[in-house]
Amino acid sequence: MQILKTHYHPDIQTLENKTIFTRLATRSIATYKEMILLMYTERYEDYSLPGGGLDLGEDKIEGMIRELEEETGAQNITNIKPFGIYEEYRPWYKPDFEIQHMISYCYTCEIDKELGKSNLESYEIKNGMKASWVNIHEAIQHNEKTMETSAKKGMSIERETYLLRQIVKKIF
Numbered sequence: 001m002q003i004l005k006t007h008y009h010p011d012i013q014t015l016e017n018k019t020i021f022t023r024l025a026t027r028s029i030a031t032y033k034e035m036i037l038l039m040y041t042e043r044y045e046d047y048s049l050p051g052g053g054l055d056l057g058e059d060k061i062e063g064m065i066r067e068l069e070e071e072t073g074a075q076n077i078t079n080i081k082p083f084g085i086y087e088e089y090r091p092w093y094k095p096d097f098e099i100q101h102m103i104s105y106c107y108t109c110e111i112d113k114e115l116g117k118s119n120l121e122s123y124e125i126k127n128g129m130k131a132s133w134v135n136i137h138e139a140i141q142h143n144e145k146t147m148e149t150s151a152k153k154g155m156s157i158e159r160e161t162y163l164l165r166q167i168v169k170k171i172f
Contacts, residue, residue: 001105004084004166007158012089012099020089021097026064027051027106029083029167030074032113035133036167039071042128044154045146047139049163050074050131051104060105068109071124072131073116080109084166086159106163108171136172140164 027049030037038047050071054063061080068074083106092100113133120129143161146153 001082002084004086004106005162007086007088007162009088009090009155011091015089015099018099019097020099020101021092022101022103024054024060025052025102025104026054026060026067027086027104027163028064028068028074029106029108029163029171030068030111031108031136031167031171032133034135034137034172036136036139036164037072037074037111037115037131038134038139039129039131040134041154042130043152044127044157045150045152046143046154046157046160047134047164048156048160049106051106061107064105064107064109068111069116070119070121071129073118074111075114075116076110076112078110080107082106083108083170086163088159090155104159136164136168140168 028051039050040047050068052067065077068077086104088102090100092098115131118131143157147157
């Protein structure tokens with residue numbers, strides 16, 4: 001799968017002599033006309049692709065399907081195809097490592113427009129996460145405004161906005 005971008009958080013000056021934790025994740029790209037299925041997170045005021053970390057030894061496609069079903073209630077997931085990899089280095093705020101190396105494997109897929117019941121984790125519920133079909137251009141504008149004006153923005157908004165722009169270029 002092609003690497004779309006390697007991003008270094010502004011606080012990362014060097015990788016030399018640093019302890020690095022690698023986390024593998026998946027992101028799902030499900031579209032319908034001008035709409036895309038996204039997660040809105042109230043805490044960070046942003047839209048993101050459904051997805052998350054892979055369990056140890058978990059197959060990437062199986063993990064993508066699991067995360068998509070859990071977060072959105074997506075049903076009848078078919079036609080899964082590689083879209084690209086977004087790689088990032090960012091600070092790790094736990095004592096065991098200094099840097100997190102996140103590798104997000106992104107896949108396009110088709111799903112039923114009607115969503116079933118999601119099964120969010122407690123922290124996702126606490127953060128106010130909710131799945132919805134959104135106009136992709138409006139989602140990009142919303143994230144751009146959040147990046148410019150909000151003190152609440154999380155570290156993932158740059159990744160998510162970059163990926164949404166790539167989706168517009170390659171799919172819409």
